[in-house]
Amino acid sequence: MSWWREAVVYQIYVRSFADGDGDGVGDLAGVRRRLPHLVDLGVDAIWLTPFYPSPMADGGYDVSDYCDVDPLFGELADFDALLEQAHAAGLRVLADIVPNHTSDAHPWFAEALAAAPGEVARDRYLFRDGRGASGELPPNDWESVFGGPAWTRLPDGQWYLHLFSPEQPDLNWRNPQVRAEFQKVLEFWLDRGVDGFRIDVAHGMIKHPDLPDTGLDEQISLLGKGDLPYFDQDEVHEIYRDWRRLLDSYSGGRIGVAEAWASTSERLARYVRPDELHQAFNFALLEAPWSAAEFGSVVAESLATTAQVGATTTWVLGNHDVRRPVTRYGGGEIGHARARAAALLSFALPGSVYVYQGEELGLPEVLDLPDEARQDPIWHRSGGADLGRDGCRVPMPWSGGEPPYGFSAGPGWLPAPREWAGMTVAAQSGSAGSVLSTYREALALRREHPALGDGELSWLPAPEGVLAFSREPGFTCATNFGDAPVSLDLPGELLARSDGAGEWTGELPPSTTVWLGA
Template structure:
């Protein structure tokens, strides 16, 4: 039956492929190591191209691979139009694009426009040129306060802790919203705007299909003096006029980028990482005149709870319809605790996205977490997500059911959030960035020939690709089959909720008759006659087990 249904699956318009795509995020330094130095690289991605094709994804999103001192996992970019020599060359990048395109996989790359590395040639020129120079105008330099300028221009804090200002040798201060090694660009400067247009064309000309825009809401700023205090900033509304975040004038930049995207056939696409205050504000980033799509992170802060999921799904589908875009569904990424772990920890109940922080900082005591429940819920949530209209963004390793790694020694950690704290509470993001296990044996579970740059726990052996590929009931097998069948579900971008008689069971039907049912509860749910048409997911004597999801084919198929 499924083979017949697959023959009826959608044909994707090359210009709108992203609307319902399954996109797989690769954190390149932790994906696959081809040269045996312990660090993942671009040739490593090429070596796993067949794996990606077998997984059934539509696109890869490649986290930063540019030359970088790794002050922030590659998000401190020293050269926007090159490859970090530890990760390969531009020729390797071209081979990767060709290998993925040959397999029908498109490529999205990360663009980091709010800040550069302090090793970027422009910033080095700014330091050498001195105060009042044209070179410094590309960044945000200010005189300090106090009798001799020894105090920062304001009391603003950086995301990774400490002051948002750093003093240089001649006494001026520069703004860095994140790490000190990440000076903010001045987006009022024409050089900055023109150089990023060159960068977009550079990668588009090499075959890149789209761009993920890091902190897309932070580029433009109003630093008219006197600068507001930190307390004053926190009290200002985010209505398009906030001095530092989600300003209306940022969309002038993205309208210019859209004109560049539209120079290509098919047009390049963009997706904004935009942490903004309202759905209406986010919709502006997703407009056809702007980037086209914006991340919906709502499920990252939701418990495994039917009411929360239904509200988030309904709200985001309505927002997408209003903006003309399609929504994005995300359960894990490189910045948050893996959802197989998250769902095994106590409920968030409205706490921030940094769930699990107490568990991780304590070294992961086992009595705080139910790993089996976490994985069971993760599989159920993933099947629900993949059944929804819109695009799905998957993070490397989640298809294996990988858990967060909590017990990384301090001397092996890399994330500035661990050392500096700030809004990440000092627990860091290394636990979700540990290199993948490809084989149950080997010096780094098949990641490479040397020890991996972040330590892999012994438990990774049971999650290895070679183990799970041989098991039809594994999480990897579930993802492969779900992504294969998803091409049938993803027709019209709509759904209709159907009542189940239980508050802890959600059910919806897609326009082509496919039904998705998720049991968030602890008691089985009777599926009745539908049980005979289940094509994916568990069933027990005609009932849907607790904390699980099934896909049901249309009647008469």
């Protein structure tokens, strides 16, 4: 069995996980110190968000050097020590690679700015002349994911493309030098021992060669729902076939994981064909509203389409770019109950699971951050109209009754709410019915039970508002998406409940998932 087909992967947003040097920003030393928490949680691998040298215009997703560690996070020796300690603890390590764009502080972009229009140095990026009588209009109508136009004009009159912030110029992946350079970058980290890569904006590296207008407003609303000339172009798969050959040349099951948005599940499945990547994030479950019909449809379609290419599905409820599940599902008690139920449901599905740090504590989105504390470029580029992603990036609460709850010796880079005192790792570790205890128990069962992990499921008849399925041998999962309790006649003894209760009478409360075993 290939390990990734049923792995539980824990996403670490390095800036917000644990601070080892007291400067208020998470770092690699902090991750090392907190590895026992991940072992106790029961995950199989960790995914580290970018820790490379960066001006931090977008939290490290603007890379100026792909083969080093930013001093904010430590140095290469800290990464090597983390890798060694994680492997010794039985944890695999995935690094986050950012190939769609560099930082504007990258040496390549400095060379491009120093070059004249049409010179070779500019061909590594996407420079174009503007439209209008004197080139004063952008080359096309493409919009930045972060808001506003996707083009910035230089003093010499040319424009450069940035699908994200102006500090993140897009690379030209039709340039052989770009492809060769990233081959070397992957080799650098593979040689150090990483177990694979999460590939940022994996759907965006190839743009339509004609750079045509879309004719659309609010283009980002079509991400994952419609066709855009700068996302999910067929030619991108040539890159991943090259990368797959490289990954397969290393021993130990090194993998590639695509952060890919596609208009259909069939197009998403193309990223995980046998000669391409090993996994692709399945955002469909994350985007599904709280509904038995919606969740059931996503699960059925996802399993069917990935099976066509011999791959497994990943189940993702949150990450560093979206609102936390507790808040997304309604907030308060109802949001907490639904988030716990959705997590237990996802752990029971065939395939691999991703857990974003803090989900195991039931953390909500922090919506009332002070304006002066916010750092997300979405917040700034929208003039404050869009709160951005800082609310799901507030540092992890570890212990104590006051912020920053053991995250750092000093204040964290984002302030944690005072309401989190009872939600720390320390506070929940001693509570049998806590979210953390439920996660630990469920993930331990997932590892031990022969029916869980990779494989298949069979849907069971269930009342309206309830999803129920069985997995062989001897496992049943049921989730009540409704607002009232339902009576279920299901076989087996209680294995786990998302609400932390310790008995099963046949009545399933609302917003609750139950596991039963023969």
